[in-house]
Amino acid sequence: MKIKPLLIGLIAIGLTSCLDNMSARKSQGNAEDNKNENDFKFSVWTTADPEKADADYTAEFKKYSDNGIESVLINTDTDPELLARLTPLAKEEGLEVHAWIMAMSRPGDSVALEHPDWYAVSREGKSAHDTRPYVEYYQWLCPTREDSRNHVLGLVEGLSKVEGIESVHLDYIRLPDIFLPIGLLPKYDLEQTEELAQFDFCYCDVCVAEFEKEHHKNPRDFENPALDIEWKQFRLNKIKAVVDDSYEIVHNNGKQLTAAVFPYPEMADHMVRQRWDKWRIDEVYPMIYNNFYNEELDWIGWATKQGVTDLANKDTQLNTGIYVPPMSPEDITKSIKLAKENGAKGISFFDGNALTDAQLKAIKKASENK
Incomplete structure (x- = not known):
């Protein structure tokens, strides 16, 4: 049977159109892959000084932006006026600004210090208002009490x-x-092979009463509280509730919620009652400070991948946080590569003022090649 020339032409046109669409979809996919690769973000944590002149801040922010850094997380000691002053200076240099806040530990908080009952209490029965674990600035508030x-x-x-x-x-x-990171234990002349009473919080009257009402047992009576999963989960949930409420507040004001967290969720759960893969939050910045844990540099990649895996099927993005003082420029370059290869959206350096010229040069080169 002969096929008419008109039909052959239509088939050819249809085939060409199909191939063009496939090519377009492939190009679009490649563009999207490139876009995701180029979205990798470089950030720094930095602490503000209200006495510092605007010109000095402009110089600091320009130093970051000139070297490939795109975002600053600024600790203003929760001063919105100082933050409002610095934000346009940073944005003028092309930087995103994030308001960094010490949340449950509130060192020197004049309002909180007037309310001793707001503070977390250890299993020894000592309040963080008066007896502070590890260091003087550890002034922890209770996440359960309504006022705190x-x-x-x-x-x-x-x-x-x-x-x-x-x-x-x-x-x-x-x-x-x-539990402290193992690399920090010698600094405090400590051995921590079990959960020690002086570092186990919060056993305040409000937490104990609420837990007892829910579970019909008193954690102060436990022979080994570390073995009671409901008691640990109770405290994990109280931190989560503060995060989830913060999420609602900041989103109502048109902003996002981010957080600095411990290296990966299982470790955070074990060490500091923090299970961040369960939170309502837009981005996390796990502090993967390998030298704190006596780990080699490649642990940065391993811990990054663990966190990314735990966040699978969630909208939360992960930015790897690294501690720069002990690092060579080569270490900085490798850390960036490890973070990218293991699924991080970006990398953040602690802290901006500690970055050397050589380290900044390594960051700039990496940012230009992303």
Whole structure:
């Protein structure tokens, strides 16, 4: 049977159109892959000084932007006025701004210090208002008491209303370290092979009463509290509730919620009552400080991958945090590569003022090649 020339022409046109569409979809996919690769973000944590001149801040922010850094997480000691002053200076240099807040540990908080009952209590029965674990600035508030948690949420709201910021960035959004990173133990002349009473929080009257009402047992009576999963979960849930409420507040003000967290969720759960893969949050910045844990550099990649895997099927993005003081420029380059290869959206350096010229040069080169 002969096929008419017109039909042959139509078939040819249809085949060409199909191939063109396939090519277009392939090009679109490649463009999307390139876009995702180019979206890798470089950030720094930095602490503000209200006495520092605007010109000095402009120089600092320009140093970051000139070297490939795109985002600054600024600790203003929860001062929205200082944040409002610095935000346009940073944005003028092309930087995103995130409002970094110490959340549950509130060193020197004049309002909180007037309310001793707001503070977390150890299994020894000592309040963090008066007896502080590890260091003097560990002044931990209870996440369960209505007044203390509302105080923290009020600070979050104040920062979230500052025009031009991208997110409120929660830090110390947990309870005190029940276990310190192993590399830090010699500094405090400590051995921690079990959960020690002086570092185990929060056993305040409100937490104990609420837990007892729910579970019909008193954690103060436990022979080994570490074995009671409901008691640990109770405290994990209390931190999660503060995060989830913060999420609602900042999103109502048109901002995002981000947080500095421990290296990966299982470790955070074990060490500081923090299970961040369960939170309502837009981005996390796990502090994968390998030298704190006596780990080699490649642990940065392993811990990054663990966190990314735990966040699978969630909208939360992960930015790998690294501690720069002990690192060579070559270490910086390798850390960036490890973070990218293992699924991080970006990398953040602690802290901006500690970065050397050589390290900045390595960051700039990596940013130009992303």
